[in-house]
Amino acid sequence: MELKAKLMSLNKASVTMQELRRLTGLNTDERLFPVVNEAVTSGLLKPFRNVTTNGNRLYPIYEKYHIVREKKDDTALLTAILKLHPLMQRNDYLKNHPTAFQEHQDTLEALSSWLFQNHSNPIAVSRKERSFEIFGAEKVLDDSSFKTLLNNMKINADTLCFYDTPAYCFHDYIPKLSNKMCLLICENKDIWFNLRKMLYEYRRNELWKTSLDGVIYGEGNRICEEGALTEYTRFLGVKNVQYLYWGDIDREGINIAIRLFQNNPDLEIVPFRAAYLQMLKRAKDCHIVFSDDTRERMEDYASFMASFETDEQTILYEKIQQNLHIPQEIISFAVLLDEMR
Incomplete structure (x- = not known):
């Protein structure tokens, strides 16, 4: 022995x-x-x-x-496999791999029961919601070994009618989706909150002759993480989206915009020119402080500056060269009440 x-x-x-x-x-x-x-x-x-x-x-x-190894008697396993929903047997993977069925038997039988009970098209829900509905636990469909098994069985998100929520869930307010939209991304929370209030409470959506279909809080640097806005756009499901970006006028604020452009090359994103010009205009009558940015080297701002006229570029370069800081908050809610239609 x-x-x-x-x-x-x-x-x-x-x-x-x-x-x-x-x-x-x-x-x-x-x-x-x-x-x-x-x-x-x-x-x-x-x-x-x-x-x-x-x-x-x-x-x-x-x-x-x-x-010489003993051959296992898989009769009982094959009998159990044949009782599963037909969608789980269509490529005979489990029949050819009965040990895989044995390893996940309880889970697979729960899935089969759900499929039999939901023969018509169910309403699409998130991956975790569907997982809890089928198995009584929200992370089963996240398990790597079970995901591999489902893939081998040709069972996918369409079969189970679920979707993956994006890793990047930005705070947004979009009153109504349409095929063509203009969405404004704000670097800072206060201006996002004020614009959101203007859209839903005051029913105003035109700012400096620009019609806005919604507003997104970029959360500072988070918006410019690689592919973040691209993933958000895919999940949004709108065919034609133009993004306007609006942040602080300082080195870091413009660097965020530039990284946003670079990390989402397939999207149409430009600075909200009218907003930046309004910030410069109001800064003439305000005491402007220096930025706390200690970097000596200035970045290449060409992709950001391309949206501005030559004289406007000169003024912006001057502010950046001086390392000044003009915050978005210079456009207060009172200003929006006067300017937004």
């Missing part, structure tokens, strides 16, 4: 005489022969054809043996 356990633990189909010596600890032919002979008699080992022995006439041991 000890030798059988050791042989079954080997991840191979054969074993040599030398390996048998190591497994048993029997270093002489005389001691090893009866153990190997018993294994051959019981059907555990089978000598290779055309393989020589050790040359010992009294205790002949072959140089190599097949390890």
